[in-house]
Amino acid sequence: MEIDDTKENNGSTPRRRENSLHLSPVLPEASGFGLPYAPVDWPKKGDIWAWKVGRRVAITGHFLDRYLYPPKRLQKLVDSGRKRGLASKLSVERWKIPAMKHSLTNVARAFFAAPPDERAEVLVSDPQSDGLACKAGNKKCNSLFAEAECPSLVPLPCDLCCNEPRFCRDCCCILCSKTIDLKHGGYSYIKCEAMVNGYICGHVAHLNCALRSYMAGTVGGSIGLDAEYYCRRCDTKTFLVPHVTTLLKTCESIDSRDEIEKILNIAVCILRGSQKSNAKGLLNRIESAIKELKCGTSLEDIWKVKETDTVMSTDIFHNGNGELGPTNHQDLVDDKSCLEAVLSVSSDYRSEYLKIECEIDQVLQSLRxxxxxxxxxxxxxxxxxxxxxxxxxxxxxxxxxxxxxxxxxxxxxxxxxxxxxxxxxxxxxxxxxxxxxxxxxxxxxxxxxxxxxxxxxxxxx
Missing domain, CATH: 1.20.58 (Methane Monooxygenase Hydroxylase; Chain G, domain 1)
Structure with missing residues (x-):
């Protein structure tokens, strides 16, 4: 991060700072006190702030995880748990450290907030250069909360949408530029996790936007989608059947019938027209759930794996005369060994179905x-x-x-x-x-x- 002193240099490239700070690189998980990465003598003389960095490094070369720690006498004002540190824009909104002439490298990406009677000039970070804050100003952005699951993954360099001043790849739809909604686990958007030249794409899109733009679902023509999502940034296709399966699990934890129906309708739009056998089977299951939902069936009964479904294939057997006839379910239940055999066959029906699908694909390939x-x-x-x-x-x-x-x-x-x-x-x-x-x-x-x-x-x- 560079100090913004364009006024003093008439727009020329900054050289030595007025305060002669030497901004030397630091190692991962390094820490220290005071200048050049933390304020000193603020808000009162003798106050020395501490700083610390994590392991993750952004494309620009700056650490993604940067922490600022106030002096001991001010730590009681920081409500951030045992660490007593400021790690994001959300955690420093209570403070305001005015940036008059200089900027601070490796601290949180926003103006800090302090008691109004204790104001002074201090060094702060450039709001546009730190990777921890959201460019769109979204306080619920994924980048502001928990650490990424794969900190070693570096975002794909983007000089298109990410150059926009209010666009954040973590929370802004690549199609409409509006922020995504994390409600119910973020069912309404899809994130492209494709790896391109060692970088992760990471761009997100509303599913509704993608469906309306013919970039999700089953689409013919040059794109050629089959229950897939097409990322406009990296031109990668993402198979959406696993995402729809996640939507179903999300519905099981929701009590609102309207919300459930909304999610299921999105799932239907994604799967409709697909030629993939697993997508067709999942679509039938979802359409059946929608019908039961509209008929007033209890949510517990909709999601419950019924015992009749488990033994559905055993409803008809050969009778003693060699003719087909219905079985006596009570006799079947009484026969414990028979019931256990049936359950053992169908309990893991998803994996069995995938095996069958794989076998069919192999047969078709051999036939071809x-x-x-x-x-x-x-x-x-x-x-x-x-x-x-x-x-x-x-x-x-x-x-x-x-x-x-x-x-x-x-x-x-x-x-x-x-x-x-x-x-x-x-x-x-x-x-x-x-x-x-x-x-x-x-x-x-x-x-x-x-x-x-x-x-x-x-x-x-």
Missing amino acids: KAQESEYKIAEEQLCSQKVYLRHLYQQLEKERSELPDRSSGNEADASLNAVLSRVNQIKYEVMRLKEMEEVANGFGRTPKGVLKEYFGLEIED
Whole structure:
């Protein structure tokens, strides 16, 4: 952070500060007292403030975690727990340390507030350069509270939206620039956590904005989304089914039916039209929950995993006569071993369903490869027959052109016989081609004799 002394230098690059402060770099988790990183003799002479930095470093080279500690006599005025330190804009709003001529490196990013009868000139930070405060002035911004889960992740450099003076990537929608709402776990927005060249994107967007802008859900065209979110900043797609699953869990902890319906409607908009099997299954579950919600079903019953759902697939069994018939549920419950077997099969139905989905994908991929192999075989043989027929037609054309030049009767008869023989040969090869063309219905529907004779494939019974 540099000292703002453009007035004294007429806009030129700052050199040595008026107070000759030497702003030397510090190590992670370093601490100290007084200048150049903390006030001295403020608000009264002899008052010396302390400072400390954390481990996280921003792109600009400054520490993201910077703390300012008041003198002991003022610590009783600081209500920040046992640490007695000022760590963010929220924690220093009670103080006001006026910045008259200088700025302070590595302290909180806002004007401090102090008792009105104790005012003096002190060094404070540049409000636009510290990573701990919110550029949008949002007191509920994620960056002002708990430390990031992955402090080693560095934000992606952004010279587009993040250059705007009131835009914060942590709490401002990249599409409408308005702040996000953290209500109910922040269900109404999505954060892009894509890694780009070792940096995390970190931009957020309202789900409603993304849906209206055709950047979320299932969208065709050049974007090609399938239950996904497309980040306008880094051009990365995020699969939204896990996010919708989180929305469902959020609904289970909410008592307001209106709020639940609002969240579920967003989830429906995200999943509608998806071709992914897991998205379709989740959509059916959500639509069923919405119907029950509108019918007045209790919230507990909506989210409860019913026992009838667990044994749904066992409602019908073969009876003693070999016919299908309903089972006696009381007998099923009484048979403890049978019930345990049923529950053991379906208790972890999500993982079992994912396994089935994976198996189906593998089968389809194998089928595609097999079809591609069959296609190559058919293409090779059909093209070979096509080239052969073209050669025969060329021979026929040549032989027919030579007929009028024959003067002798014997020679004319021989030429005519050759032409007739060529015509018969062409008819025969055309007939063979028609038989080969039966593979258009697929190798499985093609007669075995055709596959063996023309394509060299022997199909067992």
